Amino acid sequence: MVLECLLVTCDFALIAQIKPIINAHAASLDLRQDSVSAIELAGRRHWDGLVIDCDDVAGGTEVLAKVRSSRSNKETVIVAIVNGSTSVGAALDLGANFVLRKPIQETRLRSVLDIALDKMECEHRRYFRYGIDLPVRFRNHLGESFTGRIKNVSEGGLAVKLVDPMHLKGVVPVEFDIPSIESQTFRGKAEVVWSDSFEMGLRFLYIEKDSGVALKSWLNLLEAQCRLREQSDHLLGRTPSGYAK
Numbered sequence: 001m002v003l004e005c006l007l008v009t010c011d012f013a014l015i016a017q018i019k020p021i022i023n024a025h026a027a028s029l030d031l032r033q034d035s036v037s038a039i040e041l042a043g044r045r046h047w048d049g050l051v052i053d054c055d056d057v058a059g060g061t062e063v064l065a066k067v068r069s070s071r072s073n074k075e076t077v078i079v080a081i082v083n084g085s086t087s088v089g090a091a092l093d094l095g096a097n098f099v100l101r102k103p104i105q106e107t108r109l110r111s112v113l114d115i116a117l118d119k120m121e122c123e124h125r126r127y128f129r130y131g132i133d134l135p136v137r138f139r140n141h142l143g144e145s146f147t148g149r150i151k152n153v154s155e156g157g158l159a160v161k162l163v164d165p166m167h168l169k170g171v172v173p174v175e176f177d178i179p180s181i182e183s184q185t186f187r188g189k190a191e192v193v194w195s196d197s198f199e200m201g202l203r204f205l206y207i208e209k210d211s212g213v214a215l216k217s218w219l220n221l222l223e224a225q226c227r228l229r230e231q232s233d234h235l236l237g238r239t240p241s242g243y244a245k
Contacts, residue, residue: 003027003120008038008063009053014081014104018051021110025117035059039066046072046127049120054091055083056102061094068095075126077119079112126156130222136160136176138190140168150176155219157190157203165197171205178214186211 005022009015010033022029027048032038035057042050043066050067054060064080067073080096081104082088091099097119098112129152136150136158146168148160158174174190177183188211190202207215 003048003117003124004030005049005051005120006030006032006038006042006047007051008032008035008057008060009051009081010034011053011056014053014102017104017106017109018113021113022117027117027120033057035063038063042067042073043070044072047076048124048127049077049079049116051079051081052096053081053083055081055085061086061090064091064094064096075123077116077123079116125154125219125223127154129154129159130219130226132222134176134179136174138168138172138174140172141170151199153219155204155216157193157201159201160199162198162200167197168192168195168200172202174202174204178211178218180214180218184210184214186215 003025005027007015007018007022007029009031015031019029030041032041036059038052038057039059039062042063050073052060052064052067054064057063064078067076067078077098078096079098079100080086080091080094081100081102082091083102088099088101098116100109100112131152132150134150136148137145138148138160139145146162146164146166148162151159151161153159169192171189171191174186174188176186178186186207188204188207190204192200193203194201
């Protein structure tokens with residue numbers, strides 16, 4: 001469950017400043033040195049966080065604007081670095097969560113990145129999907145009941161494999177039993193965000209209070225299992241597998 005961050009800069013001094021801070025948080029860091037490849041990469045997938053050198057990369061402010069407006073990264077934590085051409089206010093208006101001016105003091109950079117990385121952890125939890133196989137029950141707008149199997153789950157929603165082919169849309173009530181010593185039924189409502197005849201993706205819109213507490217406790221357990229597995233795979237020199245994102 002490693003944080004995945006993208007750094008957009010061609011400033012090697014900045015890279016040298018940022019890399020050890022990111023590594024200290026056990027996060028991965030990909031680098032792009034031009035705006036075209038950065039926009040293309042950010043448009044293809046979700047990132048937990050981005051650091052964008054707005055003024056010293058040609059088209060840097062365009063990267064910021066396009067990343068923030070992309071479907072996959074609307075809520076991604078973005079740190080903007082400015083160097084005279086772009087104002088702090090302009091960077092914030094384009095969608096940055098944090099803005100730093102060059103030259104950047106080491107203590108200031110570390111302070112801001114520590115806060116940003118904590119926010120990235122929360123964002124990561126919303127998007128990271130744990131692969132599981134559990135029965136789930138839901139109803140359509142006519143009140144008809146259907147069943148399926150959960151493929152993966154996160155704080156924000158789940159993916160479901162349907163038992164019988166069907167096309168659902170809109171908001172559906174969802175129920176499933178959360179595994180625990182004392183099994184608890186999750187109850188909530190979710191929006192169908194994508195579907196075909198045999199699978200669909202759901203985004204939670206409403207979760208009953210007790211269900212929300214039980215879901216978070218369960219996800220904490222899944223996260224601990226995931227981290228243990230990653231550590232074991234690392235020690236054995238294997239690539240972690242078995243979890244979906």
